[in-house]
Amino acid sequence: xxxxxxxxxxxxxxxxxxxxxxxxxxxxxxxxxxxxxxxxxxxxxxxxxxxxxxxxxxxxxxxxxxxxxxxxxxxxxxxxxxxxxxxxxxxxxxxxxxxxxxxxxxxxxxxxxxxxxxxxxxxxxxxxxxxxxxxxxxxxxxxxxxxxxxxxxxxxxxxxxxxxxxxxxxxxxxxxxxxxxxxxxxxxxxxxxxxxxxxxxxxxxxxxxxxxxx
Amino acid sequence: xxxxxxxxxxxxxxxxxxxxxxxxxxxxxxxxxxxxxxxxxxxxxxxxxxxxxxxxxxxxxxxxxxxxxxxxxxxxxxxxxxxxxxxxxxxxxxxxxxxxxxxxxxxxxxxxxxxxxxxxxxxxxxxxxxxxxxxxxxxxxxxxxxxxxxxxxxxxxxxxxxxxxxxxxxxxxxxxxxxxxxxxxxxxxxxxxxxxxxxxxxxxxxxxxxxxxxxxxxxxxxxxxxxxxxxxxxxxxxxxxxxxxxxxxxxxxxxxxxxxxxxxxxxxxxxxxxxxxxxxxxxxxxxxxxxxxxxxxxxxxxxxxxxxxxxxxxxxxxxxxxxxxxxxx
Numbered sequence: 235x236x237x238x239x240x241x242x243x244x245x246x247x248x249x250x251x252x253x254x255x256x257x258x259x260x261x262x263x264x265x266x267x268x269x270x271x272x273x274x275x276x277x278x279x280x281x282x283x284x285x286x287x288x289x290x291x292x293x294x295x296x297x298x299x300x301x302x303x304x305x306x307x308x309x310x311x312x313x314x315x316x317x318x319x320x321x322x323x324x325x326x327x328x329x330x331x332x333x334x335x336x337x338x339x340x341x342x343x344x345x346x347x348x349x350x351x352x353x354x355x356x357x358x359x360x361x362x363x364x365x366x367x368x369x370x371x372x373x374x375x376x377x378x379x380x381x382x383x384x385x386x387x388x389x390x391x392x393x394x395x396x397x398x399x400x401x402x403x404x405x406x407x408x409x410x411x412x413x414x415x416x417x418x419x420x421x422x423x424x425x426x427x428x429x430x431x432x433x434x435x436x437x438x439x440x441x442x443x444x445x446x447x448x
Numbered sequence: 449x450x451x452x453x454x455x456x457x458x459x460x461x462x463x464x465x466x467x468x469x470x471x472x473x474x475x476x477x478x479x480x481x482x483x484x485x486x487x488x489x490x491x492x493x494x495x496x497x498x499x500x501x502x503x504x505x506x507x508x509x510x511x512x513x514x515x516x517x518x519x520x521x522x523x524x525x526x527x528x529x530x531x532x533x534x535x536x537x538x539x540x541x542x543x544x545x546x547x548x549x550x551x552x553x554x555x556x557x558x559x560x561x562x563x564x565x566x567x568x569x570x571x572x573x574x575x576x577x578x579x580x581x582x583x584x585x586x587x588x589x590x591x592x593x594x595x596x597x598x599x600x601x602x603x604x605x606x607x608x609x610x611x612x613x614x615x616x617x618x619x620x621x622x623x624x625x626x627x628x629x630x631x632x633x634x635x636x637x638x639x640x641x642x643x644x645x646x647x648x649x650x651x652x653x654x655x656x657x658x659x660x661x662x663x664x665x666x667x668x669x670x671x672x673x674x675x676x677x678x679x680x681x682x683x684x685x686x687x688x689x690x691x692x693x694x695x696x697x698x699x700x701x702x703x704x705x706x707x708x709x710x711x712x713x714x715x716x717x718x719x720x721x722x723x724x725x726x727x728x729x730x731x732x733x734x735x736x737x738x739x740x741x742x743x744x745x746x747x748x749x750x751x752x753x754x755x756x757x758x759x760x761x762x763x764x765x766x767x768x769x770x771x772x773x774x775x776x777x
Contacts, residue, residue: 380532399528
């Protein structure tokens with residue numbers, strides 16, 4: 235399962251990023267810096283990240299919606315990217331920049347699905363046989379969810395981070411974690427407990443949870 | 449038994465609602481586990497979607513996320529995200545149905561990206577364009593089933609991008625070539641103008657065009673070795689030797705061959721067995737040679753003869769004579 239083809243044309247862009255696509259902490263820092271100094275270098279990196287994020291978001295959605303053509307994908311990516319780019323300086327809470335981007339993508343995709351449903355309904359009214367599009371928007375934005383959790387784990391004390399990663403991201407058992415970290419199982423249990431307690435009290439995670447629920 | 453509970457509590461967010469209710473009941477008698485369960489209950493809305501059951505429809509998003517992420521450069525995928533996909537990768541090793549679903553998504557991705565060039569699209573949207581990075585791996589043709597026969601041919605999907613790239617490189621070379629040609633032409637023109645200004649009036653008037661030095665015999669027969677034509681040819685050969693130039697710039701004539709040519713041409717002009725046309729050509733050439741030797745009176749005399757003998761160069765001889773007259777103080 236190791237080998238995969240690369241999307242070369244995305245690589246050409248993404249190689250310009252000084253951090254990984256999901257490193258939302260650094261994206262947030264970049265955005266705050268851009269807001270303050272507005273340098274062309276920061277603007278360029280910000281635009282590349284924004285484009286790659288939007289493209290990845292819609293690619294994931296397009297894979298789940300066979301009706302979405304390459305032309306529509308290109309249009310969705312282009313429209314959403316340009317809208318976000320032109321409103322870059324209007325984010326009210328710069329620290330929530332990534333959430334703002336994620337929400338905009340979600341809204342753009344919801345609007346697309348609504349448009350498709352509407353046009354399908356019109357065609358049904360004209361008695362032409364139409365295949366209805368695939369059912370609605372998935373509840374969560376998985377890449378965002380994973381990254382938010384990864385960031386929250388990163389905020390834990392060092393000694394709890396590995397345990398939290400192994401339990402929550404890899405879903406390993408106490409026994410497996412004990413073997414990997416070479417610590418007795420009772421210690422691992424205590425670490426897991428502490429990590430979960432801290433994550434439960436993590437303000438950003440709570441905020442994200444509230445945002446998910448709205 | 450306790451071990452089983454502890455392990456099950458850790459799985460709480462991913463249990464079905466019935467299983468969750470059962471577990472909650474089971475540990476009611478063990479208050480030491482309540483805080484852990486409460487923490488997991490609080491985090492469940494965030495944790496549950498992270499690891500959907502592979503037979504659930506929602507796992508389609510996980511597969512799509514996995515596929516798209518793996519298609520991005522490794523550099524862009526953090527170790528945490530790679531770790532997150534480990535459980536899926538373990539499952540994929542044995543779950544054939546899951547492999548088939550991933551395979552179908554991979555084909556869909558290939559189809560979507562076949563005509564989509566992200567770099568070009570970005571360039572169109574922003575006006576920023578980037579060269580392909582050297583560090584990037586060449587696109588691989590691989591499979592999603594660990595080396596199975598159902599490999600995915602993705603070269604086609606990269607063709608538009610490569611074609612654009614190749615075309616772009618070709619045009620850049622054409623542009624560079626055109627620029628070099630224009631620069632060379634400009635330099636040559638400048639040198640030609642300079643070279644022309646470097647020449648004296650006599651050199652300009654005495655310039656012998658290559659057409660004048662062409663000799664041909666009737667039906668390609670060899671000329672007689674001692675006849676006037678042969679002497680004329682020898683004179684022409686001397687003139688060819690006398691001419692020195694680099695790429696047509698800064699032309700000048702060596703004097704020794706010029707003098708040799710002059711002697712030979714004088715012979716042709718006075719030979720009674722030479723045809724009037726040949727004598728006319730020889731007289732005209734002699735005039736040019738004498739100009740180059742800066743012997744103006746003799747040159748005028750030779751041009752006068754060419755005019756008298758009449759022929760194709762009579763008009764030119766008259767023009768040179770007039771120019772020479774103007775040059776006289």
